[in-house]
Amino acid sequence: MNEIVKLLLSLSVSGSILAVLIFAVKPLIKHKVSKSIQYYIWIVVLLRLTLPFSFETSIMNQMFYGNQTPVVATSQGEVQLTGGTDKTISNSSLLPNVQENVANGDADNGRYIQGLFNQYTLYLWLIGVIIALTVNLTGYARFLKYLKQSNISATNRENEMLATLSNRRNNMRLARNRFLNTPMLIGIIKPYIIIPDNKFTETQLKNILLHEIVHLKRFDIAVKWLTMIASSIHWFNPLMYFIKKEINNSCELACDEAVIKNLSPAEKQGYGDTLISVVAQHKCSTQILQVTMCEEKKGLKERLVAIMNHTRKSRPIMIFSAILLGCFIGGAFYLGAGIGTGKDTTPSVEGVDMTTYNLTDISKYKTPYVGDNSKVSAIVNRLPVPDSYFKQQYISMITENKPYKLNVFYEAKKGASHISEWPIVDHDNATYSNMSKNALVLFCMIDNLDQVTFAFRDSQSGGKLDDSKYDTAFTFSRASTQKQFGISAVAGKLDLLQEALTGDLIAKETAIQTPKDDQIEKYIKIIMSSPSTSSSPNDYIKAHENEYQSIIKMGDEALNYLLAQFKKRSNNNDLKGYIMMGLCKELLGNKNNVTDKSLSPQEWFLKLTHH
Amino acid sequence: MSKLVSKITDSEVEVIRVLWEAGHELPIADIRKTLEQTSKWEASTIKTLLRRLCEKGAVLATKKEVFYYKPLVTETEYNEYTTQSLINRLYSGSAKKLVASLLGSKKLDDTDIEELRDLFKVGDSDERDS
Numbered sequence: 001m002n003e004i005v006k007l008l009l010s011l012s013v014s015g016s017i018l019a020v021l022i023f024a025v026k027p028l029i030k031h032k033v034s035k036s037i038q039y040y041i042w043i044v045v046l047l048r049l050t051l052p053f054s055f056e057t058s059i060m061n062q063m064f065y066g067n068q069t070p071v072v073a074t075s076q077g078e079v080q081l082t083g084g085t086d087k088t089i090s091n092s093s094l095l096p097n098v099q100e101n102v103a104n105g106d107a108d109n110g111r112y113i114q115g116l117f118n119q120y121t122l123y124l125w126l127i128g129v130i131i132a133l134t135v136n137l138t139g140y141a142r143f144l145k146y147l148k149q150s151n152i153s154a155t156n157r158e159n160e161m162l163a164t165l166s167n168r169r170n171n172m173r174l175a176r177n178r179f180l181n182t183p184m185l186i187g188i189i190k191p192y193i194i195i196p197d198n199k200f201t202e203t204q205l206k207n208i209l210l211h212e213i214v215h216l217k218r219f220d221i222a223v224k225w226l227t228m229i230a231s232s233i234h235w236f237n238p239l240m241y242f243i244k245k246e247i248n249n250s251c252e253l254a255c256d257e258a259v260i261k262n263l264s265p266a267e268k269q270g271y272g273d274t275l276i277s278v279v280a281q282h283k284c285s286t287q288i289l290q291v292t293m294c295e296e297k298k299g300l301k302e303r304l305v306a307i308m309n310h311t312r313k314s315r316p317i318m319i320f321s322a323i324l325l326g327c328f329i330g331g332a333f334y335l336g337a338g339i340g341t342g343k344d345t346t347p348s349v350e351g352v353d354m355t356t357y358n359l360t361d362i363s364k365y366k367t368p369y370v371g372d373n374s375k376v377s378a379i380v381n382r383l384p385v386p387d388s389y390f391k392q393q394y395i396s397m398i399t400e401n402k403p404y405k406l407n408v409f410y411e412a413k414k415g416a417s418h419i420s421e422w423p424i425v426d427h428d429n430a431t432y433s434n435m436s437k438n439a440l441v442l443f444c445m446i447d448n449l450d451q452v453t454f455a456f457r458d459s460q461s462g463g464k465l466d467d468s469k470y471d472t473a474f475t476f477s478r479a480s481t482q483k484q485f486g487i488s489a490v491a492g493k494l495d496l497l498q499e500a501l502t503g504d505l506i507a508k509e510t511a512i513q514t515p516k517d518d519q520i521e522k523y524i525k526i527i528m529s530s531p532s533t534s535s536s537p538n539d540y541i542k543a544h545e546n547e548y549q550s551i552i553k554m555g556d557e558a559l560n561y562l563l564a565q566f567k568k569r570s571n572n573n574d575l576k577g578y579i580m581m582g583l584c585k586e587l588l589g590n591k592n593n594v595t596d597k598s599l600s601p602q603e604w605f606l607k608l609t610h611h
Numbered sequence: 612m613s614k615l616v617s618k619i620t621d622s623e624v625e626v627i628r629v630l631w632e633a634g635h636e637l638p639i640a641d642i643r644k645t646l647e648q649t650s651k652w653e654a655s656t657i658k659t660l661l662r663r664l665c666e667k668g669a670v671l672a673t674k675k676e677v678f679y680y681k682p683l684v685t686e687t688e689y690n691e692y693t694t695q696s697l698i699n700r701l702y703s704g705s706a707k708k709l710v711a712s713l714l715g716s717k718k719l720d721d722t723d724i725e726e727l728r729d730l731f732k733v734g735d736s737d738e739r740d741s
Contacts, residue, residue: 139705146698179698184712208713215711228708244708251711269733276731278714280724296715297723304731 002463003340005121007052010060010338012237015049015230017335018328019243029324034313035306037321039254041328042247043223048332049230049243058336065340118463125236132232144186151175151194161205162193166213174209182278185212188221198281207259207274214258220251249299253306260307272307275300357441357501358382359494368447370406371399379445380408383438386431389413390456394465403450403477406442409470410456431456432474437501439476440485444497450568451477479517479564483557516554517561523547528575537578551583559587566605577601616684616692618667624689625650626660627669627682636673636681 022041029038054061154162154174162174173190178197185193193212200208215221227247234240260268279300313321362382367375380395390410398405435454442452455470485500527544534540541548551558562580566572572580581601585592594607619627629645630637643657652660661680664670671681707715719727 136705136708139701140709143698143701143706146694146701150694150698179695181699182712182714184710186710211713212711220711221709224709224711228705248708255711265733269731272731272733273728275714276724276727279719279727297719297727299715300719300727301730304727308731308733 002118002122005118005125005463006064006338006340008125008233010054010064010336011049011052012234013063014060014332014335014337015045015234015243016237016239018045018048018331019239019246021331022246022328023242025324031309032317033321033324034318035250035253035257037325039247039250040325042243042250044325044328044332045243046223046226046230046247048335048337049234050226052337052339054336054339055333056339059334060336060338061340064338115464128235129232132235133229136228136232147177147179147186147194150179151177152197154195158195158205161202162209162213165206165209166216172213172216181281183208183212185215185221188225191216191221196278196281203270204274204277207271208278210259210271211255214255218255218258220255223247223251249302252299252303256303256307257310260310268307268310272304275303357384357437357498359441359498359501362441362445363494366445369399370397370404370446370449372446373397376406376446379442383408383441384434385410386434386454386456393461396465404448405451405453406446406449407453407455408438409461409465410454411461412458413460427474435474436476436481436484439481440500441497443476443478443481449478451475477517478568479561482564483560516557520551520554520558520561523551524576524579527579537575537582540575540579541582548583552586555587559584562587563605566601567609572601572605581605616669616689617696619664619669619684619689623660623664623669626657627664627684627689628686630670630680630682631686636679638677638679640677642680 022045026038152175154176158176159174162172166172171190173192175192175194176197177194180194180196183193183195185191193209195205195208227244231240231244256271260271263271362379365375365378365382367379370376376397377395380392383392385392389412391413392408393411394409396407396409398407438454439452443449453473453475455467456472457470458472459469461469523544524547526547527540530543531539562584565580566577566584569577571577578601581604592608594604596604596607599607626642626646629642632645633641639658639661642661643654646652646657661670661672665672665680669682669684671683672678673681
């Protein structure tokens, strides 16, 4: 899954869990715990929804990244194999649908859909965020514009009162506006209070200003902006609607509480009366939706009840409140977010030591079939990466037709920088020779694998396999690899393989031999082309003596290739097999210790390898 | 007044605007002459719009030799109303989320306010543990 999508989902889930917890305990604490504490708890939720910071050990990180870390090749063999890890490994690599694997059919299908989903989720989300932000901000900007046009300055008396109430500290401005129904505080940087252009008594004005000053002092506008941003980011989360409403409610309740904290009962009565009279000034004349009106009434009622019931909290309650707030802050940290593991999916391999193949471990996954998804991924996971810059991310298999191919995809690690040139074109470098060793191990561990390609990209895949982005690729065929390392039938002989990997058995010429192999194939094809009427292989050879001799002239190279072909092909008792047998016998000369002429090519080859 | 203004449609405003600009009552012929320059309305359309304005009480028709029309709503009143409704709409749309207001935008009716007034009585005993 894309990292941004994961992060988002984890933030959303994390915040939602916290919110649900608050909704659950709300009936118990509503009238006991101070409204301010309840408000602060909601701010914790808000921060959890917006801040993408987390400990790596947090629940969300475990949930979104925990079981993804594949077991990777290390020089020690303490990798415990259980069914569980096996499954994990196969899940960690996204397989494109070229793979035909009946056993994993469902899983593959799921992955395919997930792939499609991943592709578009990010854009879908982005569109939503942009729409939400645009609607909110343009609405706000227009509102400001029209307000400013119709604002009239407040009287000296009002300005004086504001200055007194705010202790002349804040550079607050006051304005009147005849279009407003309710007093409000507006703006973060240069906040000003706007009151409706009505007649207010001294007490009413004082209460209104007190309320708005408290809002200002507690940075409630900033919280409101944060709420707007959070709900824009989490527009897809239906719970967000309730969270938003709760935050606004608790904000007002907390503000009221702060205002009346030090007021006498009579002053409290006055404050509540102010609230009612401001509402009463704009009595509902037109028919507005009944539902929203009820809601408004409910909200105001709740505030009035809270003012009536306000009491100084006892010490135990205060301690309990502090603990509760602490719990939610702790919970927010504990839940965390899916930020990914710093180590990334493969541990960084500094100063690559390619001799660190743990063959004993790898050989546990030895499989006859390249289609064995879980085992093949397990082997690939245990292969060293070419250098610390790359990590192995995907594999794909072509198992429908021969030659059976395996593609191993490497991509740049997050934050790593590639030192040498890109793309890697020549074969005279460490990456190439390291990959040839990896290829050898793969050929020895996967019996019917014919060809392996290691593809590299100098960037990150972003959760999706896109073949075209891999601009460096090394392809190895079974024959050329085995020839290069000078071992052909090492399957099962780990010591031999180990020797091939660690020793200097690598042939000096790293240039790939495929041109010669191709040449041999071409000659054989010409030999097989005519005369089609004959059934005797000798007739074919005789008809194309030149080509036949050309192959013989290639000597050992041709012999190695032909023997490898024998091994690779499942049935050699065809025309090609007979021709190849003839060639081999001639190339071997007196080294051929299976001289029984009645044997078919298949039998001959089997006997030869036995000796 | 706002109730009356809210019913005036955009097309009707075009017609009544001619009356505002003239500053005195006009017969339908004069209204049509002015409107011909800016719109392609038929005489019947203008007639219908004027009839509707009269029905709504925004325009008064007085019979002299022909009908003379006089606006009952001033341009200022109309503009006030549109600004008011625009601000209300913007406020309850998105602006409400970004300002700290004393109360919500929706108004309550008399019975609601009476109910709240009856409910709200702060007791003297501040020591009551809730």
